[in-house]
Amino acid sequence: MSRRRAVLALLAVCVLGCLAENAQGQALHYERPVERAPQEKDIGGGYVTPKVQKPLPRRAWLEILDVALLAAAMGVSVWIVVKRRSRRWLVALTVASVGYFGFYREGCVCPIGSIQNVTVALTDPNYHIPMVVTATFFLPLLVAVFYGRAFCGGVCALGSIQELVLLKPVQVPRRLDQALGLLKYVYLAAAIWYAVLPAAQRDFVICRFDPFVSLFRRSGFAHMLALGAGFLVLGMFVGRPYCRYLCPYGGLLSWFSRLAARGVSITPNKELDCGLCAEACPYGAIEEMRAVRRKCLYCARCYAACPREGPLVKAFVPLGEVR
Amino acid sequence: MSGPGLKNATIAAGAVMVLSVVALAVDYAVMRGWTPASDAQIAALQEKVQRDAKLAPVLAAEQKRIAEFNRARRARVNWLSLVLVGAAAGFLGGAKRLLAGQARPPVRVPERGPSAVWPRAGRAVAAQAAAAAPEIDLTFVDGLIEKEGRGAEAAIPILQAIQAHYRYLPDEALRRVCHLTEISPAQIAGTSSFYSRFRRSPVGEHIVRVCHGTACHVAGARQITDELRRELAIAEGEDTDPSRTFTVEEVACLGCCSLAPVLMVDEHTAGKLTPATACDALAAVQPGERA
Ligand code: SF4
Numbered sequence: 349m350s351r352r353r354a355v356l357a358l359l360a361v362c363v364l365g366c367l368a369e370n371a372q373g374q375a376l377h378y379e380r381p382v383e384r385a386p387q388e389k390d391i392g393g394g395y396v397t398p399k400v401q402k403p404l405p406r407r408a409w410l411e412i413l414d415v416a417l418l419a420a421a422m423g424v425s426v427w428i429v430v431k432r433r434s435r436r437w438l439v440a441l442t443v444a445s446v447g448y449f450g451f452y453r454e455g456c457v458c459p460i461g462s463i464q465n466v467t468v469a470l471t472d473p474n475y476h477i478p479m480v481v482t483a484t485f486f487l488p489l490l491v492a493v494f495y496g497r498a499f500c501g502g503v504c505a506l507g508s509i510q511e512l513v514l515l516k517p518v519q520v521p522r523r524l525d526q527a528l529g530l531l532k533y534v535y536l537a538a539a540i541w542y543a544v545l546p547a548a549q550r551d552f553v554i555c556r557f558d559p560f561v562s563l564f565r566r567s568g569f570a571h572m573l574a575l576g577a578g579f580l581v582l583g584m585f586v587g588r589p590y591c592r593y594l595c596p597y598g599g600l601l602s603w604f605s606r607l608a609a610r611g612v613s614i615t616p617n618k619e620l621d622c623g624l625c626a627e628a629c630p631y632g633a634i635e636e637m638r639a640v641r642r643k644c645l646y647c648a649r650c651y652a653a654c655p656r657e658g659p660l661v662k663a664f665v666p667l668g669e670v671r
Numbered sequence: 672m673s674g675p676g677l678k679n680a681t682i683a684a685g686a687v688m689v690l691s692v693v694a695l696a697v698d699y700a701v702m703r704g705w706t707p708a709s710d711a712q713i714a715a716l717q718e719k720v721q722r723d724a725k726l727a728p729v730l731a732a733e734q735k736r737i738a739e740f741n742r743a744r745r746a747r748v749n750w751l752s753l754v755l756v757g758a759a760a761g762f763l764g765g766a767k768r769l770l771a772g773q774a775r776p777p778v779r780v781p782e783r784g785p786s787a788v789w790p791r792a793g794r795a796v797a798a799q800a801a802a803a804a805p806e807i808d809l810t811f812v813d814g815l816i817e818k819e820g821r822g823a824e825a826a827i828p829i830l831q832a833i834q835a836h837y838r839y840l841p842d843e844a845l846r847r848v849c850h851l852t853e854i855s856p857a858q859i860a861g862t863s864s865f866y867s868r869f870r871r872s873p874v875g876e877h878i879v880r881v882c883h884g885t886a887c888h889v890a891g892a893r894q895i896t897d898e899l900r901r902e903l904a905i906a907e908g909e910d911t912d913p914s915r916t917f918t919v920e921e922v923a924c925l926g927c928c929s930l931a932p933v934l935m936v937d938e939h940t941a942g943k944l945t946p947a948t949a950c951d952a953l954a955a956v957q958p959g960e961r962a
């Protein structure tokens with residue numbers, strides 16, 4: 349309990365830090381750069397200012413709506429998984445998230461990439477991030493402290509698209525799974541390292557190597573498109589490879605979700621110990637018949653496989669047929 | 672959609688998916704091949720324009736053509752990728768349903784014909800038992816009708832009293848009720864079939880309640896019921912054995928799921944049953960004498 353308080357305090361300090369540090373970043377003001385540049389009459393000689401090519405940023409209230417939608421989607425995810433315990437509803441949420449946060453919002457702003465932006469904002473006094481980014485980064489962590497990785501379950505566009513392509517999961521051997529799982533912390537460390545470098549050498553690696561964003565935008569470097577497609581094809585057989593082995597934000601969420609008191613709980617009353625849930629979990633997140641908060645990606649597959657959940661259950665129909 | 676239709680649709684969606692990926696790749700390759708050439712052309716033209724201003728319109732036209740080409744390509748890629756996303760969604764959805772259909776091969780229980788299921792009884796025994804239904808003393812019905820009256824509104828109290836007395840609604844008694852009162856056979860048939868508390872066939876001496884709550888169902892309540900029915904030679908569609916000793920009912924959770932599967936014989940509970948021990952549980956009420 350007190351550990352949770354400490355973590356919450358830490359989060360609060362970081363948020364305040366971001367907000368205070370970046371007071372100037374909060375107002376979303378925008379000027380057309382050409383208005384400060386020399387004008388037609390100064391240049392003379394029949395010069396015509398070209399039409400501004402730079403698109404306007406998204407309207408402020410729309411950005412706030414995005415944050416509200418993010419919060420709402422996480423709320424819905426928690427409700428579906430903790431209260432409704434329904435895989436179907438979660439799939440609906442997943443599709444909606446891929447549609448909105450993925451293809452419509454083109455995968456940006458996302459908390460994964462904002463790890464670096466937040467790090468820079470906290471370390472470089474000349475770099476400011478808008479409140480929207482601060483909120484996008486911290487909200488899922490806050491939810492994770494209480495309910496586990498609800499963000500990963502049908503909210504994160506990157507996770508959701510992998511969730512949807514999963515066809516025939518193979519169980520990755522436990523040892524290998526754990527070893528590969530360490531990669532994401534290496535990536536996280538590298539991302540923070542690249543973010544705290546001085547401005548000239550700074551590199552936003554997470555966004556640059558985000559494998560799915562060019563798919564969402566349906567344009568981008570050929571190698572990134574191929575990488576994304578590769579992850580999706582791999583993801584048909586290995587559950588959410590990016591989430592489990594690479595996503596640096598997944599690493600953060602793992603840490604924070606250790607404190608979660610609630611989350612996916614398989615058969616809360618008396619269980620059968622039949623192990624169907626562990627077999628159904630494509631992410632190896634069930635250990636000793638319990639969903640491990642730090643690994644559980646909130647997909648609700650274990651509920652769908654459980655003979656104690658809801659109306660019975662295709663797996664047992666053959667017993668019912670013996671008349 | 673199901674079966675072969677689903678399979679064909681899935682294959683078609685997969686084919687569209689692959690085709691659009693190929694088309695996108697070819698498009699990309701063509702673009703890569705084309706761009707350096709056009710860049711070189713533009714550079715050459717620009718050089719010429721430097722020397723000869725009259726060539727400027729040619730350069731402008733060329734640039735316009737290239738811009739047009741790029742715009743067209745962008746549009747093409749855009750709709751191709753939309754087709755790709757749609758086809759991929761169709762393919763994945765179909766493939767998932769197909770895989771779900773075959774994911775867990777159903778546990779095949781060996782086929783057993785009716786003769787194997789009802790080894791000792793079968794319909795013959797049931798029919799014989801029905802023929803041997805005990806004689807019914809109808810004086811109770813007469814007295815009851817005197818007490819409750821002959822109006823149609825007395826139907827339910829009369830039926831309840833008859834059931835309380837005989838423990839079911841004997842046909843003879845019902846016939847007598849129709850005969851003596853204004854209650855019509857249709858009304859009796861409707862009422863007695865609507866309320867599941869009313870039984871139309873005699874109940875056994877002892878009621879066996881086999882729990883079919885969730886835990887018990889999963890733990891094999893179905894097999895317990897089947898075993899009891901087989902052992903007691905209860906015919907299909909019946910719930911009581913021919914000697915009218917046991918009536919087997921399926922009930923909801925009895926509240927001791929940790930003992931699943933559970934049954935109750937009258938007031939005695941027996942748990943952790945297997946088909947092998949289910950019949951022994953009946954001995955709680957009638958040692959030594961099982962049908
Ligand atoms: S692990 Fe990362 S990519 Fe996967 S769902 Fe969670 S935040 Fe998204």
Ligand code: SF4
Nearest residue numbers: 629644645647648650
């Ligand atoms: S334990 Fe596994 S199957 Fe269950 S919700 Fe979590 S990730 Fe999904």
Ligand code: FES
Nearest residue numbers: 884887924925927
């Ligand atoms: S389900 Fe059988 S006692 Fe509860």
